[in-house]
């Protein structure tokens with residue numbers, strides 16, 4: 454299985470997975486980058502589209518792609534899609550040419566947001582997490598509560614450490630600037646920020662990123678770590694338990 458990140462809009466990635474014959478894409482907010490790639494790879498047929506949540510920058514390309522390729526669409530059972538879609542939720546699986554994808558409910562950014570995790574044979578696992586987990590950050594809470602998002606992130610963080618995290622946006626550098634404000638003495642975070650700065654200087658993606666790296670550098674996966682929770686309490690004295698600490702961390706990022 455080969456993994457590619459197609460750029461869309463200013464900072465979206467449409468993840469594309471293929472085996473030289475069949476392809477799937479994740480969250481095609483725009484059909485154009487996908488159709489261009491398919492034209493450049495005439496032996497590959499798009500047969501499946503995965504969708505993590507209902508926002509237009511993740512679903513805008515669906516009508517055009519379905520019309521042009523007749524690909525099946527698989528999305529969150531609890532959210533409306535602009536095309537006919539198979540709705541999946543926690544515990545459901547989808548088999549795609551030998552790859553079994555497991556569906557996780559990850560409410561917070563939106564209420565019905567789902568993520569897909571799968572383990573291609575002989576390769577590191579893959580996580581398509583949409584706008585729930587970003588490198589160094591997490592999605593804004595548009596619909597869900599801090600408690601829901603913390604629980605969603607806890608469950609993603611419990612996946613195998615070698616999982617390649619495929620986020621839907623290139624937000625890494627601004628997330629890492631905030632992460633460094635929270636944890637200035639985290640050496641893994643400082644090293645990762647240097648690596649990502651170099652990648653972006655060469656216009657390269659900072660993703661996918663290993664989940665084990667995220668556990669070491671992402672403050673939203675580390676809100677119970679003493680260095681993070683102490684920094685949050687210093688910023689907002691009302692943070693007193695896991696959920697209020699996470700909520701205060703997310704609110705701090707919103708104004709950073």
Ligand SMILES: [Zn+2]
Nearest residue numbers: 506508562584
């Ligand atoms: Zn979104």
Ligand SMILES: [Zn+2]
Nearest residue numbers: 508510584621
């Ligand atoms: Zn988005």
